[in-house]
Amino acid sequence: MTYPDAKNYIAGKWIEGGAAPSESVNPADGSVLGHFFPGSKALVEEAAAVARRTFLTTGWAASPRLRAQVLFEFADRLEAAKDELVDLIVAENGKLRGEAVGEMMGSISETRYYAGLARTVLGRTLESAPGNFSMMNREAAGVAAIIVPWNAPVTLHVRSLAPALAAGCTAVVKPAIQTPLVHARVMRCLDECPSLPAGIVNSVNENGTEVGEAMIASPDIDVISFTGSSRTGKRIMAGAAPTLKRLSLELGGKAPAVIFPDADLDGAVKELTHGALVMAGQICVAAARFLVHKSVQADFEARIKPAFEAVKVGPGADPSSEMGSLIDIANQKRIMGLIEQAGDEGELILTGKPLDKGAFITPTLFRIDDLQSDLVHEELFGPIVSIETFEDEAEAVTKANATKYGLAASVFTRDLNRAMRMSRAIRAGTVWLNSHTRLLAEGETGGYGQSGIGRLHGVEGLNDFLETKHVYLEAGTVYGEA
Known part of the structure; x- marks a missing residue:
């Protein structure tokens, strides 16, 4: 079976870009499954600028009910496309059908989990002295770059994108070069969400290392969420240093x-x-x-x-x-x-x-x-x-x-x-x-040492996509007046 071409997705539109299409291959038999259009530094710059503008000029970051609605719509569309995506994961990734089914069910569950959390992003208040009020508000960090690996191209996409959207961020996503067709089908699910404003989620296909490097360097991107090897994580950390990006890194394990x-x-x-x-x-x-x-x-x-x-x-x-x-x-x-x-x-x-x-x-x-x-x-x-x-x-x-x-x-x-x-x-x-590999949306995962920075899944999965803002009000209190 040949699948539709995987294009880039910016501001709610599908874009081929300037590069010639590349093949996506079934690792089980070497057959060509379809083609994808590689991205470029220029497309990353365009996508990041769109995500930045959308974050700053729309009410997305201040609309938790809208964000929850979008995530519920996304989960529903993932569920409707489940069988198609399972077949595509098996073909493009090579894993077992049962594993692909588990990946899809976990992705749908995780999306709904963060849809619920979108409406419960809470801060705190205190009165430090009579009439002196401090409000610690939790706000979206800005534009999130999400770099998705090939080994679980739906789960590890959703695991970062869902909390980023729940927190109020906009996003630019880069799929792995080995699984672009799976990614494009997931992006079609997002594109079909009627409540999702254009420009909130954008996607640029990889072209060697050009796209990832452009995302890391972009001044329009505030957060990078990456799952992959520790070696690549170190390169991302070094590349992000000049712009002091926030990093969410789930890296290697042993x-x-x-x-x-x-x-x-x-x-x-x-x-x-x-x-x-x-x-x-x-x-x-x-x-x-x-x-x-x-x-x-x-x-x-x-x-x-x-x-x-x-x-x-x-x-x-x-x-x-x-x-x-x-x-x-x-x-x-x-x-x-x-x-x-x-x-x-x-x-x-x-x-x-x-x-x-x-x-x-x-x-x-x-x-x-x-x-x-x-x-x-x-x-x-x-x-x-x-x-x-x-x-x-x-x-x-x-x-x-x-x-x-x-x-x-x-x-x-x-x-x-x-x-x-x-x-x-x-x-x-x-x-x-007395068990191994039990993973669930509600339970945080992450690493010590060179296995990463931050946590994904669970309530703490929101933290890497949120900032805390202190708002201070000195209202004053007058005592003893007649």
Whole structure:
């Protein structure tokens, strides 16, 4: 199936731009799905200027009921387009249909969640002295640039856009170059919202790195919300410094899963097979390191290896597939190189293999003892997981906290006190107990260390898009008058 061309969207109009269209490819079979029109620095400047003008000259930022109405309309249109978007996500991203369905349901839920919060952006007041009143008002920060990754092109779009709109910001959005057709369909849902004023949400397709760099440098943009690698996050931070933009960054992860001797091993294996291989491991909170107590290492490996080995890898549209493709052939080759490195530096337990066609690779498990290895420290972002051991709780904490990342972790134990001690000791924004990869609109996510700045989801998801303004009134009080 060939999908409609993905154009840029500025001031409520679809724009091709000056560049020739580029192909979007299905990673499962290499077929061309459609075309997108790359953006440019000039289009970013135009979109940012439109967003700035709309923010300053309309009542959008002061109209919480309008913002809520728009978000409810957006959710309704996402729901109406759900099946079409699921098919497109599977085709353009390569993930399983079930994963795509989950992505759409989560996106719809999140949009409605922030529609509700749009009408409850509250400040506070105080009387600091008789007749002296301070009002702390929460106001929209301005124009938000939202840079969307490819691994969850709807969820991670909505996760930033919905709170930005709920807060009263206007926006310029950049999709990932790998998933422009999915993004364009989401933008069509927005375009169909009858209450959305033109210019509130604008979108410019990527063209190499030109569009992202122009967004970071633009003086018309106040906030950047980015989900992606820590390396790119650092570049964004440096590029945003001259204009002192506010940053909301959810970056890389290296999630440890800590398995204690009293854990339900069958339950842990079930959770971690899914938690490590969901989206072919191409998710920043995926379980990337199995930290196993030495006394149960052999037992755990005897269960996790056949579980990984049994996972059927294949096209996301095939109902029998249990893991989809990587995003492209380049990443397949990268993972093959990591597998070779794992064999050199550690011990391969299960060796991943490419399939005959498409960007597929089967899961890999390897043992490693070197806590200084790049395989332990760096985000691998694929279906490749290390197994490391520990002897006591203190060593488990040390190893769990050994990397520069702190996005997520999980702990498997029947001892509630130990579970709570570990959740306190592990420096990560999310710690799951006897589970992995539970994400919900109401619960904040974000990272410690080099896993990011700020929080997304939940009430705190609004904070990066809001400013606090102090309004002071000295009304005066007269005592003792007749």
